[in-house]
Amino acid sequence: MTLTVHPRRRFASVPALLAVLVAAAVLVTGLPSTAHAEPNEVGSSKVAQMRKTLDSAAAQYLEAEGMLEASKTQQRELNQKLTAAENRYARARASIVKYAAEAYKTGRLGVFGVMLNATSPDQLLSRSAALERMTARDEARISEYVSARDEIDHTKSAIDAQVAEQSKQLAEMTKLRKATERALSAVGGYAVDGWVDPYAKTAVAAKRNRDGSWPRESCSVDDPTPANGCITPRTRHALLQAQRWFGYYASCYRPGDMYEHPKGRACDFSSEPDGFKNFSSKNENRLYGDKLASFFVKNANRLGVMYVIWYCKVWVAGSGWKRYSAAGGSCGDSPAGDHTNHVHVSIL
Template identity: 85%
Template sequence: MTLTVRPRRRFRSVPALLVSALAAAVLVTGMPSAALAEPNEVGSSKVAQMRKTLDSAAAQYLEAEGLLEASKTQQRELNQKLAAAENRYARSRASILKYAAEAYKSGRLGVVGVMLNATSPDEFMSRTAALERMAARDEARISEFVAARTEIDQTKGAIDAQVKEQSKQLAEMTKLRKATERALSAVGGYAVNGWVDPYAPTAVAAKRNRDGSWPKESCSENDPTPANGCVTPRTLHALRQAQRWFGHYVSCYRPGDMYEHPKGRACDFSSEPNGFANFSSGPTNKLYGDKLASFFVKNASRLGVMYVIWWCKVWVAGSGWKQYSATGSKCGDSPAGDHTNHVHVSIL
């Protein structure tokens, strides 16, 4: 009888099977990379309430700052107007004093005497016309003198009103700064050193009203980022200015968010080149985020920046850098909430 020898089955070891499976997964999906989904920034109801207060207080602070600047602009214009009025007053006063001195020395003839000394009807009419011109000139001198004095008094009153307005806005800014700090303290927002680089690029300033205040804007411009929504003209300007020097992935509009994103007044700048990663950036891309945060802080007054969040810290207009934690855990445990994978900027 012929014996048939069956071939032995070759069993792969468990480690070998795992290696093969992982290799196949890598071939299909590639190495871990940044995702394009927008980050979920809010980690708790306490943080949500803080962000809501922060949005309101920072916006009102910038509005008050704009009104303060407008008041200062008006005061400068009023000071120029006052100087011009005082010059006219001084000239008209000197003219009247000179005229009075000359009249005193020469002993001016009365109107009747001038008329009686006329030797002919023509001379009589000529003297009458001369007297009328003198009277008109005297009246003009006195009118200019009185008008200049009135303008001086009114302008000084207007300047006093602007000084009061500035005191009011400064008091409002102080109140809003305290409100911001109280909101931040609820989530451990104590003062810290943050990113301030005097050598950061200088942005072109956004448009303001003639008096220095910020114009009201709506979500009227197309969002050029992949978010495919709308942004305000001021947000679009800030985005374009940042993209002159910072080229990583960015997304602005986001529907359904309770803060600035659906209003077109906020953008998230990924610290990773190609999208939002679900991990904290390494040293190279963290440095990118540091520089981007510094850019927005340096140019806050030029671009209308309300606040910047990056790497467990938040910079707020009027308050500076504060500690920020969305989860209350170790910084970086929640990359999106702690903002260790993207820089958030909100624009007035």
């Protein structure tokens, strides 16, 4: 009987074995790199449509809000101008009334009276010059009176136009608010209480146009976060303002996203110090997210914030806090989609 001898199994070298073990660990845990850390916010098709509607409605709402503020500023300036014109009118009217009373008591010599009563050529010239001065003064009084009256009428018309503009913008904002409400209700976005931090810091306002509207901006400046893409100047301003007080990991630009990230108009702020984790933040890190969300809500008008998403809730300009769930299950089932591991902010 012939014995069959099986060949001896050759063991890998120690370095090669370590490499295999490290590779296996990476497959299980994932590399802690920026690329792997980016949250996947994509939810259901309803959520995607809702986010698209929020983007459009919130942007238009902020534009209308800016025009409303500009109109109110213009109205205040016109009211000041009206007050000044009314004061000028009152002074001119008082002067004319006083002049009329004096003329009634003393009588006024006309041109022919001056001519007839003059006893010499020099006296005639002197009286003629005095008459011209009096006439010029009287005409100036009347001119000032008429000018002030015209300015009052014109200014009141301009104020009426501003009031009409404000009514128009308020109606537009109401329409956009209703559109937002409908979009949120489609994904169960009923009203909820949000985060209000009475001690939230005040950001430096971003630049607006002279009429109060927001400048159109493109993805034109470098993203200072590890994402290494482009963002809009206004998004960069909002990011840097937040980072004055909130120093956890943040990321803005992200290609291929269906929302605002590839447009350079959104940033994600991790609620964990060293990057996005696939679990819901708790305790002090959740409080960090609460405070950061409050910061953006408080400064929404200053920074051009369209909406903020944090911990299964979304705050939308003009609509307030609503329930938000990308996964459609319990809050936190999808930490990235439900935003329980990061605060998302979208900027106009």
